[in-house]
Amino acid sequence: MKFSIVVAVDLELGIGKNNSLPWRLPGDMKFFKNLTSTAAEGKRNAVIMGRKTWESLPSKSKPLPNRLNIVVSTQSDYQLPEDVLLADSLEKALELAEAESSVDHTFVIGGAQIYETAIDDPNLDKIYLTEVYGSFDCDKFFPEYEDDFKVVSKSDAQFENEVEYTFIILEPNWIR
Numbered sequence: 001m002k003f004s005i006v007v008a009v010d011l012e013l014g015i016g017k018n019n020s021l022p023w024r025l026p027g028d029m030k031f032f033k034n035l036t037s038t039a040a041e042g043k044r045n046a047v048i049m050g051r052k053t054w055e056s057l058p059s060k061s062k063p064l065p066n067r068l069n070i071v072v073s074t075q076s077d078y079q080l081p082e083d084v085l086l087a088d089s090l091e092k093a094l095e096l097a098e099a100e101s102s103v104d105h106t107f108v109i110g111g112a113q114i115y116e117t118a119i120d121d122p123n124l125d126k127i128y129l130t131e132v133y134g135s136f137d138c139d140k141f142f143p144e145y146e147d148d149f150k151v152v153s154k155s156d157a158q159f160e161n162e163v164e165y166t167f168i169i170l171e172p173n174w175i176r
């Protein structure tokens with residue numbers, strides 16, 4: 001099934017530090033929530049994340065509401081709330097999302113390890129990339145992507161907490 005990546009990167013492609021987001025950008029959080037929650041009537045979207053990203057979410061905001069949450073982990077006994085699905089690979093997670101007839105769009109929402117797999121997947125349709133114009137001393141990074149993807153849209157500059165950022169949509173160059 002086709003899916004999208006959603007990610008925010010700094011100028012070094014940094015995405016995280018100490019298993020947390022390196023910046024506080026409420027406008028980007030709002031964008032993420034709207035994008036991943038907006039589905040056709042009677043449907044909901046799926047969000048697929050690595051185990052460490054799941055653990056990094058504040059307990060009050062997980063599972064992400066109104067979305068099918070799927071966590072990827074090789075630990076077959078990893079404990080999750082009843083309504084959250086566990087998959088042992090990205091491929092399996094995509095299959096679980098596809099098997100749910102109520103799922104509209106599917107988003108891979110991080111972190112670094114799962115992006116590494118997702119970016120090479122032929123079913124990857126779009127990258128929703130928030131480009132943050134700063135350097136945040138990150139310890140986790142998004143893969144190099146520029147040769148394989150083209151920009152199809154770019155928002156006006158946003159400013160928040162003295163940080164400038166833009167919302168970019170990329171599509172793969174490869175022919176399907």
Ligand SMILES: NC(=O)c1ccc[n+]([C@@H]2O[C@H](COP(=O)([O-])OP(=O)(O)OC[C@H]3O[C@@H](n4cnc5c(N)ncnc54)[C@H](OP(=O)(O)O)[C@@H]3O)[C@@H](O)[C@H]2O)c1
Pocket residue numbers: 006007008009014015016017018019020021049050051052053054056072073074075088089090109110111112113114115117140
């Ligand atoms: N800026 C952004 O947009 C953004 C978005 C999301 C996350 N982040 C940040 O990214 C960082 C976390 O990234 P991370 O790379 O450390 O962790 P991650 O990708 O969230 O989780 C890694 C874990 O997920 C499982 N996993 C990932 N890919 C797998 C695969 N293909 N097959 C099977 N299992 C797989 C493994 O779990 P097991 O070890 O249990 O097997 C692995 O240890 C945090 O700092 C977070 O804040 C940033």
